Amino acid sequence: MKRNWVKWLCAVAVVGTLCTGMAIGASAEDKEVRVWLGSWWDGEVEWMTQKFAEDNPGYTLSIELQPIANYQDNATSAILGGSGPDVLSLDTLFLPAMMDQGLLQPLDDFAAENGLTEDKFVDTVYDAGRTEDALYAIPYRFTCTSLYYNKTMFDEAGIEYPTDDITIDGLCELSAQLTKDGKYGFGIAASKNDMANVMTSFVPFLWGEGGDFVNEDITAGTMSTPESIEGIKKWVGLYLDGSVPEGCINYAITADLFPLAMSGEIAMIPMGDSNIVKIDEFAQENGFEWGVCLHPGLVRAAGWSFTIPSSIEDRDGAETFIKWFMQPEILSMNNTVLPALKEAQNMGKWGDELYDIYKKQADQCKNAPQTPAWTQIQLIVTEELQNALSGSVSCEDAAAAMDERINEVLG
Amino acid sequence: MSNRSKKVLTTRRKREWGAGLLFVSPSVIAMACMVAYPLVLVLIYSFCKVALPKFDLKYIGFENIRKVLTSSQLPIVLKNTILWTFVSLFIRFVLGFASALILQVDFKGKTLFRIITLLPWTMPSIVAANLWRWIYNPDTGILNFLVKQINPAAATNWLGNSSTALMAVIISYSWMGFPYLMLMIVAGLQGIPKEYTEAARIDGANSIQVFFRITLPQLKGFLLILTLLEIISGFNSFDLIFTMTGGGPGVATETVGLNIYRMAFQNYDFGKASSMGILLLVLVMIGFVVYSLGQRRKARRWQG
Structure with a gap:
């Protein structure tokens, strides 16, 4: 009898503990503002947290750094699971699909009240966060790629450095000339697990030849037009001719091409503003000279924006953070990304002439098509480009397959 | 009472x-x-x-089911998934069994051997995937470096070539998972009474006969459960492929697991992703039912 009592007591205790634990967990309250940023913001967390707390009494900032791999998927899962952050920073490429799925809250009123209007930003990144009905994103970062080149490798080959007026054909010629003795003239990125990089690498060739992914009203694919095919042929041709490393079919820009450029294995690569300081320091330490000029063709306008997920009911903390960080003097204090706010682009280290090329390149860039189907289009284009690179199909067949599949998605 | x-x-x-x-x-x-x-x-x-x-x-x-079944990529994706699951299962079993049998013998350096064979299993998949990406790298990888010493013509772009990419990721996946099977088989082997093998040896059985007549039959039930677990894990896993090739080149390494993930979290088509999941579930269940019926019929024949 005594034993039974003990058993019952234990059972009730187990169930009771579980229930109490749940109740305690649900009652926690605070004024913490949770912000998701990419892992490359690591060096900024300390000052941002301190300065935010000083400038905004009653709030604490909690920055959660996320790796770029699966960033969008993790953000989606967190929002749908109700554990999304107060402020979610997103790449411009992620925006169309997430806006379309209702995962983000409109920010029109907030932007108007705080003077965060279009005229103050690089227009391409501002446009990326807007639909016909509403504004969903406030851009804080603008980036694009310019053409990095290793002067020492050019000198050794006795070839003149590329200049701002270099064409796509000129780039292909230089690449062929510089490829010898196990070193390569140029590098392309075609890795299927970093499709944004594939687009960055490919679009200057596509747009430079006058081609595009879809028609103006985004109802049909246009990859099999003569202009688009020409762009595909030139990009794929670099690989088939052996003017770029063989591994490029699985390479990403920062993860693979950048280290090869640093070690002097590749003479030219597309390079964003965040890597330019690293290469400068590395070149000084390792005794080689480098230069940068405008990338031929039209490059992809890229950027990152602040958004407020639909799972957030109390926007107060989120708005306080965005308003605070978007002040030019605060935004320019970051050492990681080139600001999208024009005023901040000339403040702090961003006024350095090292970054002038990116401000200049801003006039020669454009956005990827603003459609919720972009993620699927990007996948289709990458898969078919890889088929062409691996020699499984011709460029014409790959282009036809792209259009067929894009039309299916848009249809 | x-x-x-x-x-x-x-x-x-x-x-x-x-x-x-x-x-x-x-x-x-x-x-x-x-x-x-x-x-x-x-x-x-x-x-x-x-x-x-x-x-x-x-x-x-x-x-949703119609869309999944009429997709032009479905046959390739299914073929890849079946190859990925069963070829890696075979390699894992061969490596796992071989290592487990080696660990049954007393020799100098046995502890070191055990630690080394366990290493792949303790490694996070993202690290292992990048390690293998480096090994297979056609420009700077160690595999091509070694192959070029023997026969330069045989060097290839292991992950970038449609005909070698799937086998390359299968080998990496097998390498990562065989220590788990080894541990399980070691545990199983230790459960076989020594009297059985001793008796067989006294009766004149050699090592091969002992293995096929005593060891394997004793482990049968145990291996069946391991096989089921490994098949389920194989059908569902995709993290290694995702990091190494992203399913490429083209769709050369695309599997059902990766496809479901992409449909749900990149294309936001949860309906189609769920249909694909159900299809996978049905396929696996049919496989198990057919296998179980076969086993039962076999057992009856033995008893009869």
Whole structure:
């Protein structure tokens, strides 16, 4: 009898503990503002947290750094699971699909009240966060790629450095000339697990030849037009001719091409503003000279924006953070990304002439098509480009397959 | 036993059962929430158009299933998944068995051997994937470096070539998973009474005969469970492929698991992703039912 009592007591205790634990967990309250940023913001967390707390009494900032791999998927899962952050920073490429799925809250009123209007930003990144009905994103970062080149490798080959007026054909010629003795003239990125990089690498060739992914009203694919095919042929041709490393079919820009450029294995690569300081320091330490000029063709306008997920009911903390960080003097204090706010682009280290090329390149860039189907289009284009690179199909067949599949998605 | 004693016994049993049920109730509720609920939800989603962010459902019948079944990529993806699962299962078993048998023998450096063979299993998949990417790298990788020393013409772009990419990721996946099988088989081998092998040896059986007549039959049930677990794990896993090739080049390494993930979290098509999941579930279940029926018939024949 005594034993039974003990058993019952234990059972009730187990169930009771579980229930109490749940109740305690649900009652926690605070004024913490949770912000998701990419892992490359690591060096900024300390000052941002301190300065935010000083400038905004009653709030604490909690920055959660996320790796770029699966960033969008993790953000989606967190929002749908109700554990999304107060402020979610997103790449411009992620925006169309997430806006379309209702995962983000409109920010029109907030932007108007705080003077965060279009005229103050690089227009391409501002446009990326807007639909016909509403504004969903406030851009804080603008980036694009310019053409990095290793002067020492050019000198050794006795070839003149590329200049701002270099064409796509000129780039292909230089690449062929510089490829010898196990070193390569140029590098392309075609890795299927970093499709944004594939687009960055490919679009200057596509747009430079006058081609595009879809028609103006985004109802049909246009990859099999003569202009688009020409762009595909030139990009794929670099690989088939052996003017770029063989591994490029699985390479990403920062993860693979950048280290090869640093070690002097590749003479030219597309390079964003965040890597330019690293290469400068590395070149000084390792005794080689480098230069940068405008990338031929039209490059992809890229950027990152602040958004407020639909799972957030109390926007107060989120708005306080965005308003605070978007002040030019605060935004320019970051050492990681080139600001999208024009005023901040000339403040702090961003006024350095090292970054002038990116401000200049801003006039020669454009956005990827603003459609919720972009993620699927990007996948289709990458898969078919890889088929062409691996020699499984011709460029014409790959282009036809792209259009067929894009039309299916848009249809 | 008197009626009164029976009554006391029944009441005591009832009390014990009551307490027991209360004890297991948290687990039962947890299992129902974590297994049954998602399964039912996936089944419902597969017949609906799912609108985010509130998962609003609109019934569309078999439309999602039709789209999945008529996809031009489905045959390749299914073929890749079957190859990925069964070829890696075979390699894992061969490596796992070989290592486990080596560990049965006493030799100098056995501890070191055990540690080395366990290393792949302890490595996070992202690290292992990048390690193998480096090994297979056609420009700077160690594999091509070695191959070029022997026959330069044989060097290739292992992950960039449609005909070698799948086998390359299968080898990496097998390497990562064989230590688990090795550990399990070691445990199984230790459970076989030594008298059996000793008796067989006295009767004149050689090592091969002992292995096929004593060891394997004794491990049969154990290996069956391991096989089932490995098949399920193989069908579902995709993290290594995702990091190494992203399913490319083209769709050369695309598997069902990767496809489901992409449909749900990149294309936001949870309905189609659920249909694909159900299709996978049905395929695996058919496989198991056919296998179980075959085994039962075999057992009856033996008994008969």
